[in-house]
Amino acid sequence: MSTGRRDGERGAGTVLVLAVAAVVVLCCTALATLGAAQQARASARTAADLGALAGASAARWGLEPCPTAQRAVERNGARLVACEAGDGGVVTVTVARALTGTVGHPPAVGDAEATARAGPAGVRE
Numbered sequence: 001m002s003t004g005r006r007d008g009e010r011g012a013g014t015v016l017v018l019a020v021a022a023v024v025v026l027c028c029t030a031l032a033t034l035g036a037a038q039q040a041r042a043s044a045r046t047a048a049d050l051g052a053l054a055g056a057s058a059a060r061w062g063l064e065p066c067p068t069a070q071r072a073v074e075r076n077g078a079r080l081v082a083c084e085a086g087d088g089g090v091v092t093v094t095v096a097r098a099l100t101g102t103v104g105h106p107p108a109v110g111d112a113e114a115t116a117r118a119g120p121a122g123v124r125e
Contacts, residue, residue, distance in 0.1 A: 040112035044097040047078035052118035055091035090119030
């Protein structure tokens, strides 16, 4: 006589729920990483802009532009990768900022980089 239960399917719902939960956790982790990357990119752009402006202002007043740019970049939580002081007071700055806020920062993602250029209004380079 059959009881209506299939012993071969017993526990199949548990496995299905665990699989769905794993997919949800994976999607949430991916979204968190993308959000952290976007935030790092925006912060890097801000640091690059401010570093270039600080360097150009320093060059205008006869000071060394790259050390000034480096201080401005570091105050904004980024790292100066390159600084080039061109003719006419034009300063080009490249910065990098590490991702923050992600669990186990995936090494494949890397740092966010940004480049900015600033100088007097009429100067073309």
